[in-house]
Amino acid sequence: MPDQFDTLFADLRAKTLPEVRPPGPAAARGTVRRRRTTRTVVAASTVLAVAGTLTAVGLPTQRETADERLDRLTAAAQKAVDEKGTAVGVGVIGSASPDSTERYPNLSPGTYTLTVVCGSSGTLTMKATLTAAAGSTDLGGQVASCSAEPVAAQMEVQTPVDGELTVALHADRAAGGAAYVMMLTRKPEPWGVPVAPESTWNADRAAQILSSGGGRPVGMTTERPGKPTTQRVGAAGEYRFRMVCAGPGSVTVTVAGPVVNPLRPHEATLLSETVACTDVDPQPALVGVGLEKDTEVTVKVTADEQAHNKAGFAYVVEPA
């Protein structure tokens, strides 16, 4: 017979589950890959240190080892990255095969540079894909020539929304087994500027318009694409979003519920709406959405070029 603790623990479980935010299997892959890379780099450094010592004491050394070659490839990639003046990124070391994949989960919107240096001979073709809530987008490709004197191949990719960047690598027969080093670096963000007073002013203005209709409006500035805010609703039912955008251009508003299955985050998107911004006398736009009990929704706003860091947005969630 179930005792009172069955109920208590069942309640604890039911109320805690919606609050759990799984980092996701992709994040676990990233961790495991980084740990392996770190181990490889440590091993390579140890080998180089030993080789250096042997040379210093005049003992005979072998020709370039695999680890030394990796170190040279890493140096070439780092040099190319430094020349681009990009920020610190993530490096991976791999062995070229006809079909391999590198993944970079949880990338925020921005412009990234993929740098690949491949040793040995042949070619290594890379194709980049962004997987986001709305689906997958092909971001183009690049061919790297593998050579004993490695030259870095670089491609720039733009990720307009949060997502996972997948780089599929295809080595031709000549490049099979060749070592490669890939680095992903982020370009300085054009929106990495402080929020403009105009955007703050417009966000306040938009919130003020909504406050006259009741509720507690949330104001959002537009200096960063996909900037999130969250709201929680207690009871299940039909809700409406009252939204105002003040200023130039337009913004795209995305409302998403909690991600129950991290493998299918796109299922959590409840609505995506473009709201035109108006400088003079902006008016609220209304959108309805059905929400379940105790739901936390994430509202993200991405401004277009005209609205970027100028327009201000505000919204209110209220029962319909």
Next chain:
Amino acid sequence: MTANPASFDELYAAHYSDLTVQLYAYFGDRQEAQDVVQEAFCRALARWRAVSRYDDPVGWVRRVAWNLAVSGWRRRRTALNFLRRQRASEDQIDGPGPERVALVAALATLPATQRRAMVLHYLADMTIAEIAERENVAEGTVKSWLHRARAALAARLNAGTTTEEARNA
């Protein structure tokens, strides 16, 4: 060996949240529980070829997570906090309700063995025999842990309710 072993992604999707709730009840800290469970899954992934062939891969992950929890893995960790960097920016959420706070707080006052037995029994749905095997003790010992834990929890929760009623009177 299972005929059609689940993929890592399937295992993760099916069990991450449940394991986190169990560890949360043990730690009283949801974030700490999430980190420990994620670490356990990372360790499973690192040796997935072997783990996926086990009869009960989730049992392996659960055992690793609990071992990490008991060993205070996270508290001793000082460098290279990859999990923190991976974690999507934490959204602001409401705190837990008073009943949940009371239960988790009451659990925290129990000795570790009793707390573990309660969590494994009520949240991981493990039988007394399974807990006894896991803890390497006799079934009678587990029954005793559960009995004492129930009594202590009931006393603490009732005391909390009485205080609350007195305050509201």
